[in-house]
Amino acid sequence: MEMEKEKWQEFCQVSGIDWKATLNRFMDNESLYEKILCKFPDDPSFQKLRVALEAANVADAFIYAHTLKGLAGNLGLERLFELLMPFTDELRNGNAQNSGRYMEELEVHYAELCGAIGKIAQRCS
Secondary structure, eight states: OOOOHHHHHHHHHHHOOOHHHHHHHTTTOHHHHHHHHHHGGGOTHHHHHHHHHHTTOHHHHHHHHHHHHHHHHHHTOHHHHHHHHHHHHHHHTTOOTTHHHHHHHHHHHHHHHHHHHHHHTTTOO
16 A cells, blocks of 8 residues: 555645654554554544534533644644644633634645545545
């Protein structure tokens, strides 16, 4: 399941991945990384974050943002991780005042990221 170089380069640009550090977490197994990465768009954390914020449930929003941040960190999705860091901190402190601004940025990047993953992970099922 080796990733095609062109698709991989696009994914690296969108995700901001540190390939060497990330691959090290996956025991230098690119196939294992791709297999797990393929599952990222199916994780419900992003959608649950959106729903929690719509319901003004800051405690649940924090849980989902924190979970998503952890996934991003483990998968080396640095741009997503960096977007989630200050947002998660605000939610941790019970502050959802800026959630609209954060979610706008997250929506755009999350869609780009899932699109890029879809291109490199077409063989996943």
